[in-house]
Amino acid sequence: MSETRRDSATKDEKDQQLERHRVDAAGELTTSTGTRVDDTDNSLSAGGRGPTLMEDFHFREKLTHFDHERIPERVVHARGAGAYGYFQVYEPLSRYTRAHFLNDPSLRTPVFVRFSTVAGSRGSADTVRDVRGFATKFYTQEGNYDLVGNNIPVFFIQDGIKFPDFVHSVKPEPHNEIPQAQSAHDTLWDFVQLQPETMHMMMWVMSDRALPRSYRMMQGFGVHTFRFVNANGEGTFVKFHWTPKLGTHSLVWDETQKIGGKDPDYNRRDLWDAIERGQYPEWELGVQLVPESDEHRFDFDLLDPTKILPEEQVPVTPIGRMVLNRNPDNFFAETEQIAFHTANVVPGIDFTNDPLLQARNFSYLDTQLIRLGGPNFQQLPVNRPVADVQDNQRDGYGQHYVHRGRTSYFKNSLAGGCPYLAGEDTAFKHYQERVDGQKIRHRSDSFQDHYTQATLFYNSLANWERAHISAAFQFELGKVEHRHVREGVVAHLNHVDHDLAVDVANGIGVDPPERAVANHGRSSPAVSQATFPGTVYSRQVAVLVADGVRAAEVTALRSALAEHGALADVLGPRDGTVRTDDGSNFEVDRAMSTVASVLYDAIVVPGGADNATALSGDGLALNFITEAFKHHKPIAAMNEGVDVLGRAPLPSLRLANSGDDGVRTDQGVITNRGSDDQGLRQTFIETLARHRVWDREVASVPA
Ligand code: HDE
Numbered sequence: 001m002s003e004t005r006r007d008s009a010t011k012d013e014k015d016q017q018l019e020r021h022r023v024d025a026a027g028e029l030t031t032s033t034g035t036r037v038d039d040t041d042n043s044l045s046a047g048g049r050g051p052t053l054m055e056d057f058h059f060r061e062k063l064t065h066f067d068h069e070r071i072p073e074r075v076v077h078a079r080g081a082g083a084y085g086y087f088q089v090y091e092p093l094s095r096y097t098r099a100h101f102l103n104d105p106s107l108r109t110p111v112f113v114r115f116s117t118v119a120g121s122r123g124s125a126d127t128v129r130d131v132r133g134f135a136t137k138f139y140t141q142e143g144n145y146d147l148v149g150n151n152i153p154v155f156f157i158q159d160g161i162k163f164p165d166f167v168h169s170v171k172p173e174p175h176n177e178i179p180q181a182q183s184a185h186d187t188l189w190d191f192v193q194l195q196p197e198t199m200h201m202m203m204w205v206m207s208d209r210a211l212p213r214s215y216r217m218m219q220g221f222g223v224h225t226f227r228f229v230n231a232n233g234e235g236t237f238v239k240f241h242w243t244p245k246l247g248t249h250s251l252v253w254d255e256t257q258k259i260g261g262k263d264p265d266y267n268r269r270d271l272w273d274a275i276e277r278g279q280y281p282e283w284e285l286g287v288q289l290v291p292e293s294d295e296h297r298f299d300f301d302l303l304d305p306t307k308i309l310p311e312e313q314v315p316v317t318p319i320g321r322m323v324l325n326r327n328p329d330n331f332f333a334e335t336e337q338i339a340f341h342t343a344n345v346v347p348g349i350d351f352t353n354d355p356l357l358q359a360r361n362f363s364y365l366d367t368q369l370i371r372l373g374g375p376n377f378q379q380l381p382v383n384r385p386v387a388d389v390q391d392n393q394r395d396g397y398g399q400h401y402v403h404r405g406r407t408s409y410f411k412n413s414l415a416g417g418c419p420y421l422a423g424e425d426t427a428f429k430h431y432q433e434r435v436d437g438q439k440i441r442h443r444s445d446s447f448q449d450h451y452t453q454a455t456l457f458y459n460s461l462a463n464w465e466r467a468h469i470s471a472a473f474q475f476e477l478g479k480v481e482h483r484h485v486r487e488g489v490v491a492h493l494n495h496v497d498h499d500l501a502v503d504v505a506n507g508i509g510v511d512p513p514e515r516a517v518a519n520h521g522r523s524s525p526a527v528s529q530a531t532f533p534g535t536v537y538s539r540q541v542a543v544l545v546a547d548g549v550r551a552a553e554v555t556a557l558r559s560a561l562a563e564h565g566a567l568a569d570v571l572g573p574r575d576g577t578v579r580t581d582d583g584s585n586f587e588v589d590r591a592m593s594t595v596a597s598v599l600y601d602a603i604v605v606p607g608g609a610d611n612a613t614a615l616s617g618d619g620l621a622l623n624f625i626t627e628a629f630k631h632h633k634p635i636a637a638m639n640e641g642v643d644v645l646g647r648a649p650l651p652s653l654r655l656a657n658s659g660d661d662g663v664r665t666d667q668g669v670i671t672n673r674g675s676d677d678q679g680l681r682q683t684f685i686e687t688l689a690r691h692r693v694w695d696r697e698v699a700s701v702p703a
Contacts (some may be wrong), residue, residue: 013386014110021381053641082115082335085324097228099348101140115215117404119179125260126267128181134220138673147345153221160359185478193488200454206472208250216281224357228351237290245282247532301446311526339368390419459523464694474507537565542600548610551580597624607639630703632692668693
């Protein structure tokens with residue numbers, strides 16, 4: 001059955017609940033109390049040129065409401081985008097957890113997911129270097145469960161009491177509020193150099209993980225070790241992993257910065273468009289399970305959120321699948337007002353003593369009280385559980401329920417004892433962990449190793465991934481004004497990997513350090529993005545055309561891509577049509593000047609003699625090709641189109657020559673002259689599926 005947005009047959013419980021709150025524009029204009037309004041353009045005044053009268057209640061209401069339209073943005077994760085969908089478990093997990101939604105494979109639990117950047121304001125660009133939030137609200141029949149994760153499996157700090165310090169350091173600096181949504185500034189790196197527990201996370205943030213190609217192409221992690229609890233009250237440690245069906249893929253740094261200007265909504269738009277097209281993003285949920293008895297089996301502390309549990313030690317078991325298939329109707333009402341809280345749990349899922357998680361369990365509720373203006377934010381449509389709510393909470397700003405009766409206390413006899421206490425089988429039961437200790441302010445010794453896993457991460461990466469990390473450190477530290485801060489970070493890097501530290505030091509003009517420790521040589525290949533499978537599904541290809549294009553080549557390419565779910569945008573010198581080589585008209589999708597190479601995954605130049613001549617003299621078209629090459633994107637050219645590549649400032653490549661009949665591929669540049677169009681299309685699609693051509697030599701390309 002197709003999963004269309006408004007097909008009532010497929011409406012899940014959450015969608016049906018929201019339906020009661022949806023409002024469509026219709027009928028006559030009114031005030032907010034329903035009085036009909038026949039003029040909303042002219043305020044009531046004493047004469048045509050006289051003062052506005054207080055009596056104009058419509059004017060006052062309109063302006064007053066407008067004046068109050070903004071709420072505080074989230075203190076972190078202010079910029080985001082979200083969508084609805086469902087989660088379905090594969091097999092019952094009763095051995096580990098009693099959570100109902102993880103035990104009934106026939107059940108589709110409605111979800112809302114909000115993706116976000118962390119440091120930037122609500123209006124900042126999507127493609128900045130940053131961690132991405134990946135927060136999922138499961139509207140389960142036992143209440144809302146929030147899995148509030150990130151796309152990086154570790155965190156900057158170990159104890160939540162450091163969170164304000166960390167966030168103050170990464171946010172724009174307080175004296176001039178510069179820079180927006182950037183980590184490349186003195187205060188962040190000063191924090192880092194004085195807080196070595198950040199080093200593992202900083203390696204991830206300097207990696208390509210911080211530049212996702214799409215929200216649909218990033219992993220998600222619960223970060224903390226949580227606890228599953230089964231019906232017998234037995235606990236199992238659990239780490240959550242979301243794995244995207246499309247693979248995990250990133251942009252390149254230069255590209256992200258250009259997209260920031262060309263389309264600051266790049267990731268938001270991508271998510272929205274994919275869902276509108278019916279190309280629903282999908283993730284598999286996996287878990288790493290550790291028996292309680294193995295708590296101390298590892299050379300790091302399971303409670304330390306700056307550590308991963310390497311997949312090679314404890315494999316990830318897939319347990320279910322999530323599909324996002326419906327865009328919100330209203331950004332503010334839904335995506336902005338959704339309120340996540342790590343302490344929103346259901347029976348069968350519990351916390352551990354991870355000190356970061358413990359702090360979060362305080363902070364998220366607290367933050368919603370100020371952000372959403374009072375204690376009734378759970379009544380906002382997007383936040384309402386589909387499970388029945390029977391609390392004795394009353395009153396407060398924006399109370400929406402009309403509670404009837406005389407009682408709002410427990411115990412009562414006047415309302416027949418309702419609501420009464422839940423039974424053993426339905427109530428949340430806190431895991432009965434034995435705790436005893438002295439009250440101390442002291443970080444456990446088991447939290448003190450800050451470098452081993454930073455090195456492990458670095459060792460696990462492909463050469464191109466490592467090169468990106470080094471370049472990122474050089475860029476970021478190159479913006480830092482204080483020399484001692486640069487030196488401090490290099491000193492920590494020297495404990496991660498000496499060669500990396502030397503490379504970075506040389507790039508930022510500080511003295512390369514002496515070798516401090518030997519690299520332990522261990523790795524965890526699962527963390528490398530080079531290991532992720534790819535697909536062309538939903539990839540965007542730009543086809544550059546001008547008058548004289550051989551339209552048959554474009555049409556054949558477009559249908560070959562469509563067969564695999566990829567999209568071709570035909571870009572012309574102007575909107576409308578171009579003439580083809582046989583004199584007919586061919587419709588273009590967009591004018592080349594309204595988009596940019598950075599918004600596409602690959603570029604194709606079709607043949608046609610006049611087409612090639614026109615594109616060869618078009619600086620914009622040549623810029624598309626040059627930038628795409630610089631950003632490691634597949635490029636294909638057919639017949640005369642091959643000549644256009646020769647006009648772009650690329651390194652010398654083995655391109656198809658006239659008289660050749662066959663496909664040539666050199667560094668992901670695929671060309672043919674002659675009849676083997678199908679071979680070209682196939683090679684192009686295979687190359688596109690690999691996302692980028694990382695072994696390409698791009699240093700000399702001026703873009
Ligand atoms: Fe958050 N975090 N956080 N965080 N966080 C918030 O809650 C906080 C942490 C994460 O799309 C805030 O509603 C503290 C880790 C996401 O609405 C706030 C600490 C992880 C989102 C808050 C952390 C996250 C938030 C701001 C350290 C990954 C966006 C607005 C103890 C596992 C949720 C809000 C959304 C948002 C506090 C650390 C992820 C202030 C105190 C670790 C995805 O409550």
